[in-house]
Amino acid sequence: MVGLAGPLFAAVEVTGLRVWQAPDRTRLVFELSAPGPYAAFSLSDPARLVLDLPAAQLKMTLPTAGSMGPMLKAVRSGEPAVGVLRLVLDLGAPVAFRVFTVAAVGGRGDRVVVDLYPRDGDGLDTKAPLTDSDKDYIVVIDAGHGGEDPGAMGYLGLREKDVVLNIARRLARLIDEEPGMRSILTRTGDYYLRLRRRVDIARRAEASLFVSIHADAFRSRSARGPSVYSLSQSGATSEMAAYLAQRENAADLAGGVSLSDRDEDLAEVMLDMQLDWKIEESRLLGTQLLSALATLGPLHSRHVEQAGFAVLKAPAIPSVLVEVGYVTHPSDSKRLQHLGHLERLAAALFRGILAYCHKRPGCPLPQTMSKIHVVKPGESLSGIAARYGSNVGAIKRRNGLQTDVIQVRQKLFIPAAIP
Ligand SMILES: [Zn+2]
Secondary structure, X not given: OOOOOOOOOOOEEEEEEEEEEEOOEEEEEEEEOOOOOOEEEEEOOOOEEEEEEEOXXXXXXXXXXXXXXXXEEEEEEEOOOOOEEEEEEEEOOOEEEEEEEEOOEXXXXXXXXXXXXXXXXXXXXXXXXXXXXXXXXXXEEEEOOEOOEOOOEOHHHOEHHHHHHHHHHHHHHHHHOOOOEEEXXXXXXOOOXXXXXXXXXXXXXOOOEEEEEEOOOOOOOOOOOOEEEEEOOOOOOOHHHHHHHHHHHOHHHHOOOOHHHOOOOHHHHHHOOOHHHHXXXXXXXXXXXXXXXXXXXXXXXXXXXXXXXXXXXXXXXXEEEEEOOOOOOHHHHHHOOOHHHHHHHHHHHHHHHHHHHHHOOOOOOOHHHHEEEEOOOOOOHHHHHHHHOOOHHHHHHHHOOOOOOOOOOOEEEEOOOOO
């Protein structure tokens, strides 16, 4: 039932609703025309969550049931008292919930955010480790942004959050099919994770490495090509590094994290006794990633830049932020629309990660995996695969090849024999 029109003095209009599904929660974001008070409470039999907005009016059509995931069956509205907008969330089961407001920021208006967590799940705050295996070389891959926070916007509607998730998934696949390696994606779909949570995932998994993937915008449209950033103890090493760190650190605001939610300050992590070690390892990792990325075209910067990125603060875990290109540059943006290019980027990142591991004492991954084959006349992919005891699919993925076509003198990275 749609409520009657509120009183004429209603100051707040509810103009939109977006629903995001994450594995551990469902997030509803109500867009408001202005900040306003709210009250929330839950009801049982049947399970419901009620959000009352005094002096508010509904200026949108609520979505119909069916598309909002298992936790949320429907959203209805009513008017329990004159001028009060009541939004009723019909739930599939009892939930734990959290409601908070986000003030207008960066071109986005005021919002009321409702997070629903399964009550029996560990959604509120899990302390248990994500993994019971500490033998694998674990690479945490962080696709930047997501959900409420689209990241940078490029040509033809290209969104950073989509591009980076696509690359992250491809990279995860390459890692997972490598014996002794395992990937963990911080996000697996289109939803936002606070920066602190991304860091926590790496920390709890006792990750070997943390790689955050981005494709940003820059105020100068001539910025192009990949670059790699690591954490800095002091200032930023370039204007671009300072700019990006500031931008990325603000992502929590765009992603719908309330200011009061930012209690656990990341500064504590900076006390990390191993910071010098971590910074040096991150630089070495970044250097290997840059030389792998250089095989795809010109780099934005040949050196690993540094700045105070909040997402790179997992203690004692080498951590880098990779900008795979700039969506504000016409040709970068165009390349990032092609799945073939995303596959080549993922393959380059994978090779860089392997090369870094191989250069470190104690790398658990066998050296045989970094074989390079230069294609000679008359050779085919299947012939090369047979010769190295590998397979065509694995070679194609390692090199980011979309077809079986190879060129004479082309360098192919040959993965290890499939055990
Ligand atoms: Zn970004």
